[in-house]
Amino acid sequence: MSLFSIFNIAGAGMSAQSVRMNTVASNLANSGNTASSPDKVYRPRLPVFQTIMDRLNPGEANLGVRVSAIVTSNQEPQRIYDPGNPLANKKGYVFKTTVNAIEEMTNMMSASRSFQSNVEIMNTTKQLLLATLRMGQ
Amino acid sequence: MFIDFDKVLGVHQQALNVLGKRSRILASNIVNADTPNYKARDIDFRSTLRKVADSQGSDNGTVRLEASAQGHFSEVSTEMTADENLLYRVPLQPSLDGNTVDSQTEIAMYTENAIRYQASLRFLSGKFKSIVSAFRGE
Numbered sequence: 001m002s003l004f005s006i007f008n009i010a011g012a013g014m015s016a017q018s019v020r021m022n023t024v025a026s027n028l029a030n031s032g033n034t035a036s037s038p039d040k041v042y043r044p045r046l047p048v049f050q051t052i053m054d055r056l057n058p059g060e061a062n063l064g065v066r067v068s069a070i071v072t073s074n075q076e077p078q079r080i081y082d083p084g085n086p087l088a089n090k091k092g093y094v095f096k097t098t099v100n101a102i103e104e105m106t107n108m109m110s111a112s113r114s115f116q117s118n119v120e121i122m123n124t125t126k127q128l129l130l131a132t133l134r135m136g137q
Numbered sequence: 138m139f140i141d142f143d144k145v146l147g148v149h150q151q152a153l154n155v156l157g158k159r160s161r162i163l164a165s166n167i168v169n170a171d172t173p174n175y176k177a178r179d180i181d182f183r184s185t186l187r188k189v190a191d192s193q194g195s196d197n198g199t200v201r202l203e204a205s206a207q208g209h210f211s212e213v214s215t216e217m218t219a220d221e222n223l224l225y226r227v228p229l230q231p232s233l234d235g236n237t238v239d240s241q242t243e244i245a246m247y248t249e250n251a252i253r254y255q256a257s258l259r260f261l262s263g264k265f266k267s268i269v270s271a272f273r274g275e
Contacts, residue, residue, distance in 0.1 A: 002157040006164045013168030020171075049172040051165075059223060061162040061178065065169050114171055117244060121164050124251045128160070131258050132153075136265035 003132070005063070006125045012052065012064030013118040019067045020047045020111040024104050031099040034080075036089045042097045044073040044104075073098060146264055149257045151189045155182065156254040162223070163247040166238050173234040177226040177243065185222045 023045040033042035050068035054060050075098045083092030159180055169175040228237035 002154075002161045006161050009161070009164050009168050017171075049169075051169050051172050051175050061158075061165045061223070062169070064165060065172050110171065114240075117167055117170075117240060120244070121167060121247065124247070125160070125164070128251055128254050128258075131255055135258055135262050136269075137262070 003125055003129050007122060009064040010118045010121045010125070012066060014115055016047070016049060016065045016067050017111045017115040017118065019070075020049075021108065021115075023047050023070060024108045024111065027099045027104050028101065028108075030097060031101055031104075033097040033099075034085070034087055034094045035077075036087045036094065038077045038079075038095045041077045041095045042099070043077070044075075044097070044099050046071050046073060140268065145268065146261060148186070148190055149261045149264075152186055152257045153254065153261070155180075155186045155189055156250055156257060158185075160247060160250045160254065163243055163250060166226075166243045167240060167247065170236070170238045170240045170243070173236060175236050175238060177228070177238045178223050179226050179246075180222045181224065188222070 027044045030042040035041040047067045048069045048071060049065055052063040052066050054063050077098055078096040079093050080096055081092055082088055082094050085094045088094050159182060162178055162180060166177045166179075169177075226237060229239055229242070
């Protein structure tokens with residue numbers, strides 16, 4: 001019954017979107033992070049989405065989506081001259097993380113929209129399955 | 138007296154099967170709306186249903202396997218083979234990450250597909266009710 005596998009597909013989508021929400025939360029929470037060297041400063045985390053292919057039935061629909069990796073941004077941290085800062089290095093510089101709050105907020109909205117549409121799919125499928133069970137009554 | 142269920146139920150039992158498969162394909166499109174390089178897929182409902190109905194119909198000249206020894210399968214598998222039917226959707230607008238899913242279109246199609254499924258289900262329900270009332274003879 002193909003309708004049952006939709007629960008797995010939508011569930012995979014919901015779990016992938018919640019991982020994305022987690023990275024957004026982590027990035028936003030660390031948005032003010034500063035450090036005395038570029039290696040120690042927080043770098044934004046980004047999830048990489050990948051389709052789960054059905055290897056046994058290559059001609060069929062795929063089996064949803066998964067987070068294949070969480071990569072850290074390779075953008076160089078901002079260098080700010082602030083000799084009064086207790087974290088400043090000998091030359092008076094502090095390094096600030098490159099988390100972009102606007103980017104993270106749009107990412108969060110996109111994730112929550114996608115999560116909602118996955119929930120919608122699940123609800124519709126549930127109704128269809130229940131109606132199928134009641135067939136002929 | 139015996140009832141040929143294939144004739145009574147008509148095309149709706151195959152339609153339910155194909156609609157179920159299609160809703161799965163559309164669900165995977167929606168779920169992969171944020172996956173880079175994912176290409177949205179769909180089936181041509183009319184041709185797929187015709188193919189499935191032809192392969193399942195008993196008296197329209199389809200080829201059956203001959204069972205010459207014990208243990209041979211006597212019937213051609215009636216499972217839908219989606220290989221040649223699964224097509225790629227033509228994107229309405231390009232996107233930077235190579236993804237061709239348009240969430241709004243996919244959700245609209247998914248909803249439409251669900252309504253068609255319910256319609257077929259209701260037709261089937263009606264057929265079963267007719268059979269039951271014929272038995273009762275009231």
